[in-house]
Amino acid sequence: MKTLSPGRIALILFCALGLLYLILPVLIIVPMSFSSTRFLTFPPPSLSLRWYQDYVGNPAWMQATRVTFTVAVLTVLIATPLGVAAAYAITNSKLRIMRLIHMTLMLPLVVPIIITAVGIFFVYARVGLVATMSGLVLANVMLGLPYVITSVVAGLQSFDPAQEMVARSLGMNRLRSFFAVTLPQIKTSVLTGSIFAFISAMDETVVALFISGGQYQPLTKRMFIALRDEIDPTIAAISTLMTAASFLLVLIASTRRKRES
Amino acid sequence: MLALASPALLVILLLIVLPVGWLAWQSIYHDGFTLENYRRILSEDIYWRSFALTFEISLLVTTLALLIGYPLAYAANAAPRRWSIVILALVILPFWTSVLVRSYAWLALLQRTGVINQVLQYVGLVDEPLALVHNSFGTVVATVHILLPFMVLPLYAAMQKIPNDLMQAGASLGGGPAHTFWRIFLPLSLPGVLAGTTLVFVLSLGFYITPELLGGGRTIMVSLLVSRNVELYNQWGAASAVGVVLLAGVLAVFLIVSRFIPFDRILAPK
Numbered sequence: 001m002k003t004l005s006p007g008r009i010a011l012i013l014f015c016a017l018g019l020l021y022l023i024l025p026v027l028i029i030v031p032m033s034f035s036s037t038r039f040l041t042f043p044p045p046s047l048s049l050r051w052y053q054d055y056v057g058n059p060a061w062m063q064a065t066r067v068t069f070t071v072a073v074l075t076v077l078i079a080t081p082l083g084v085a086a087a088y089a090i091t092n093s094k095l096r097i098m099r100l101i102h103m104t105l106m107l108p109l110v111v112p113i114i115i116t117a118v119g120i121f122f123v124y125a126r127v128g129l130v131a132t133m134s135g136l137v138l139a140n141v142m143l144g145l146p147y148v149i150t151s152v153v154a155g156l157q158s159f160d161p162a163q164e165m166v167a168r169s170l171g172m173n174r175l176r177s178f179f180a181v182t183l184p185q186i187k188t189s190v191l192t193g194s195i196f197a198f199i200s201a202m203d204e205t206v207v208a209l210f211i212s213g214g215q216y217q218p219l220t221k222r223m224f225i226a227l228r229d230e231i232d233p234t235i236a237a238i239s240t241l242m243t244a245a246s247f248l249l250v251l252i253a254s255t256r257r258k259r260e261s
Numbered sequence: 262m263l264a265l266a267s268p269a270l271l272v273i274l275l276l277i278v279l280p281v282g283w284l285a286w287q288s289i290y291h292d293g294f295t296l297e298n299y300r301r302i303l304s305e306d307i308y309w310r311s312f313a314l315t316f317e318i319s320l321l322v323t324t325l326a327l328l329i330g331y332p333l334a335y336a337a338n339a340a341p342r343r344w345s346i347v348i349l350a351l352v353i354l355p356f357w358t359s360v361l362v363r364s365y366a367w368l369a370l371l372q373r374t375g376v377i378n379q380v381l382q383y384v385g386l387v388d389e390p391l392a393l394v395h396n397s398f399g400t401v402v403a404t405v406h407i408l409l410p411f412m413v414l415p416l417y418a419a420m421q422k423i424p425n426d427l428m429q430a431g432a433s434l435g436g437g438p439a440h441t442f443w444r445i446f447l448p449l450s451l452p453g454v455l456a457g458t459t460l461v462f463v464l465s466l467g468f469y470i471t472p473e474l475l476g477g478g479r480t481i482m483v484s485l486l487v488s489r490n491v492e493l494y495n496q497w498g499a500a501s502a503v504g505v506v507l508l509a510g511v512l513a514v515f516l517i518v519s520r521f522i523p524f525d526r527i528l529a530p531k
Contacts, residue, residue, distance in 0.1 A: 015332055019333070022406065024370075082268045089263065108277055110528075112511060114467060116281070120280050123275075220361055246359070
């Protein structure tokens, strides 16, 4: 394994190219966002904050940013407790129907997003939830649930349920023993799941295209519509900020996990 | 226990089971039962072409993702720990970038005045900028990029489970590196191949954002057909029928594959 055989050199070269392909587009956004010209010439003729100013100075973009963050925060606040409760039920129940329920809860990952989007629009149109904040949050809670459930189920599977039994035999009721014994030990999985749900809500585009409107349009919807018409570097600025935000969140999750292990 | 799961279940039932059920119902009921919508799909050329194109593109994307992803996962598995972390980090990094952002990046890279065309012209490989985007080519390049992590991660997970002793045993019995790879490593990594290819294939079957932005109205994949029918033509029946066929295809793939590996194992390696 020490010598570099031709096969290994080929593998290394191939992987370097593969990684370049993966990473280059993510990186290209950053210089674009600081470019002074509308057209992407490389390297950019000079640097400027013009596109960031465009973004911050535009009330429509700012409103969309507020909507995105409000939706993401509310989504996490609702999806996390619902997902944790469901994950607890899935791992602790011996009912056979639980398997079916688990699979049903994973459906948002399986059904192609366009079908989900059109279907929700159709239902929302009947009950007056189109172009509302609650409609947007509800849809994102649904889409975020599988992430919370998957993460928390994984956490609960590596946790010894006997500990909770001990707490209960010492006189705690089920709810208190969960909060006192189980939750502190699976809190990393809960945090990871809620970060997944947050990022998924922040990035969600397709459902928002169909069901959001008026003053409740998230960033992604406005970006998508802007991109259909032209390549506007303001979007590079927004993309850079969005990417930075999700990396920051992932970093928080992974450092916490490392500290615990 | 059922009570604990019921709030989440209610959300899922109301926001995905009911809407999808409603679409399915609508595809066969319009002032009475009718199979008109499905007959149209079978008889009209545009639907056929769109389904065929979606299938072709998904197959191509899956093949390319496997060809690029397998060596990456292999290297991440075989390399010293330091390098393996670097490779995995670079695979996961784009995973955390919005699909919309990455599609936009490809749009910028591949456009006529984009970096790739500039480089090609600069080194004199082409005289005129190539049409790299607003066609199937751009769609495939960007889709493979976006779905590649879904291939690499299950592959890596499967390769991690292959005991090193086996390879050493193979080598000590006189098998060369190529031989031990083909006879031992590759077969043992097949569950990962199956999970990765299923995930990528199914995800590209239903892909929407990237083909919409990079296809330039020429690469009409099935997802686009659904949205066009709703947005432009207001044809709910047709849109629903197309959606039902797409969903049936996706579920069929999952069902077939779940005979070989458990359903939740396909979705879990994230």
